[in-house]
Amino acid sequence: MTAPALMLDIACYGCATIGGAALVAFGLRRWHLAAALGRTATIAAPVLFAAASVVGFVVAERSGVDPTMKATALSKGISEILNCAAFTLVATFPGAIIWRAARRRARATTRPR
Numbered sequence: 001m002t003a004p005a006l007m008l009d010i011a012c013y014g015c016a017t018i019g020g021a022a023l024v025a026f027g028l029r030r031w032h033l034a035a036a037l038g039r040t041a042t043i044a045a046p047v048l049f050a051a052a053s054v055v056g057f058v059v060a061e062r063s064g065v066d067p068t069m070k071a072t073a074l075s076k077g078i079s080e081i082l083n084c085a086a087f088t089l090v091a092t093f094p095g096a097i098i099w100r101a102a103r104r105r106a107r108a109t110t111r112p113r
Helices: 003-027 031-061 067-110
Strands: none
Touching (some): 003 031
């Protein structure tokens, strides 16, 4: 595993952790924090997925001239994309729902009556 791939793996798991933290903040009725964390997870996850996909496929392109080495590198890249980067997309959808609901509740609590 290359250093950029390892850094992207850590960032992908961090994004999923932020999605979980948004869920906890929503459960604790911290609307502004939940909205901020949900927004972060919603925006960062597709960006990290795209970056991890590029890294996964670029590593396969640059691995030696031997076709078997390219096939092995490509299979490892696809495995990384499916195992780690797709995990970030799981954080996108709940993050978007939490972002919307927390923004609505935060606006309702700060409106003058």
